[in-house]
Amino acid sequence: MEHLPVEVIGNILSRLKAARDVVIASATCKKWREAWRNHLHTLSFNSNDWSVYHDLTTSRLEILITQTIFQTTSLQCLSILMDEVDEFSAAPVIAWLMYTRDTLRQLHYNVRTTPIVNIIEKCSRQKLEVLALAYNSVTGVEPSYEKFPCLKSLSLSYVSISAWDLSLLLTACPKLQNLALINPDIAMSDAQTTMELNSPSLKDIYVEAVSLDKFILEADSIENLHLKDCTLELFELIGKGSLRVLQIDDVSVLHLxxxxxxxxxxxxxxSSFTIMWPKFYNMISKSSNLKRLRLWGVVFDDEDGVVDLETVSSCFPQLSHLSLSYDLKDVCGLQGSSHLENVVVLELGWTIISELFSDWVAGFLERCPNLKKLVIYGVVSEAKSHEECRVLASFTSSIVRLMRKYLHVEVQFDYE
Known part of the structure; x- marks a missing residue:
């Protein structure tokens, strides 16, 4: 070990991440202490890593973090994640940020401060590439002054920010590629009914627990859009057709x-989504390169909302992974004779078991000649009635008989 270059030792210590482990390891010898001072680039203070953090007073914890950070000279990634700390004093937090700002590339911070520290202002105009804030407030963004020329990833969790400041913040990040908004407290002005975000560089956006009337996103390079647990009157994406992944999970939206x-x-x-099938079909019908389609717990809010295999087969010839749940209206029509030649993974499930489910599964197996894997998902109540037990037993017997015809297909069961 004594022959290892000090830079390599610095990398080893950085992989430990947790501050307590790094401090203990750096006490090995003089060379390791030198690596700690001059070549450590990753340091994490996480209340889940060491139970003693919970026993320290806030002032003692501030001193401990200050002493640890100030012994380093080249930190690139700093994480301070203290879930049970009420508030840090502003002075030590500002000292940490000012001390590390010249070398810092990533900052993960989730502790409130009193008085409030403008972390956006303290970290701007530097080389920061990743910024993840939680339980903080962002106010008065000045994009002409508070610029993030290198920022590629921004995450705001339980952050209080106005729609206007959020828009300005994105303007200040010309290279932003990943944006996560998790349960933010977004303030709208009296004259504002629409939140409009514009980012020509954005590729991936994750939005969770957002409630707004209108949300308009203009992103020419967007590739991944994920909406979860949101309530929106309108969501509109304006782009140039770069979208590759669309995920919608438990979202209420009138116009998408x-x-x-x-x-x-x-x-x-x-999943867990209500929409009119013609509108949804029109949105994705031109996706001839679609490889994975999952419609789970989806309710099509119209009388003609039938997902049929003829449509799926003709519109998505490259489809290789298909997932459907039995509570789809009309249980996905199996009319016609089209086959899903490229489907190799099939996931089928139910919310309420039915006598017809095994027939539905059999119909899909006939239409997927090159299938390699079948996964059956089901919900089974703890207090099963006699009828539920009978139907489940009948289904199990039917599947056993059915799979004797498809010995080349791997079968898995996943019951909740």
Missing amino acids: DIGDNTENLQIVDV
Whole structure:
């Protein structure tokens, strides 16, 4: 070990991440202490890593973090994640940020401060590439002054910010590629009913627990759009057809528009969602390169909302992974004779078991001649009635008989 270059030792210590482990390891010898001072680039203070953090007073914890950080000279990644700390004093937090700002590339911070520290202002105009904030407030963004020329990833969790400041913040990040908004407290002005975000460089956006009237996203390079647990009157994506992944999970939206250019869509994953099938079909029908389609717990809010295999087969010839749940209206029509030649993974499930489910499964197996894997998902109540037990037993017997015809197919069961 004594022959290792000090830079390599610095990399070893950085892989430990947790501050307690790094401090203990750096006490090995003088060379390791030198690596700690001059070549450590990753340091994490996480309340889940060491139970003693919970026993320290806030002032003692501030001193401990200050002493540890100030012994380093080249930190690139700093994480301070203290879930049970009420508030840090502003002075030490500002000292940490000012001390590391010249070398810092990543900052993960989730502790409130009193008085409030403008972390956006303290970290701007530097080489920061990743910024993840939680339980903080962002106010008065000045994009002409508070610029992030290198920032590629921004995550705001439980952050209080106005729609206008959020828009300005994206303007200050010309290279931003990944954006996550998790349960933010977004303030709208009296004259504002629509939140409009514009980022020509954005490729991936994750939005969770957002409630707004209108949300318009203009992103010419967007590839991945994921909406979860959101309530929106309108969501509109304005882009140039670069979208590859669309995920919608437990979202309430009256009007959804992802644009007409969906030729590049490869994955559509929709669950716990209500929409009119003609509108949804029109959005994705041009996605001839679609490889994965998942419609799980989807309710099509119209009388003609029938997902039929003829439509799926003709519109998505490259489809290789298909997932459907039995509570789809009319249980996905099996009319016609089209086959899903490229489907190799099939996932089928139910919310309420039915006598017809095994027939539905059999129909899909006939239409997927090159299938390699079948996964059956089901919900089984703890207090099963006699009828539920009878239907489940009948289904199990039917599947056993059915799979004797398809010995080349791997079968898995996943019951909740």
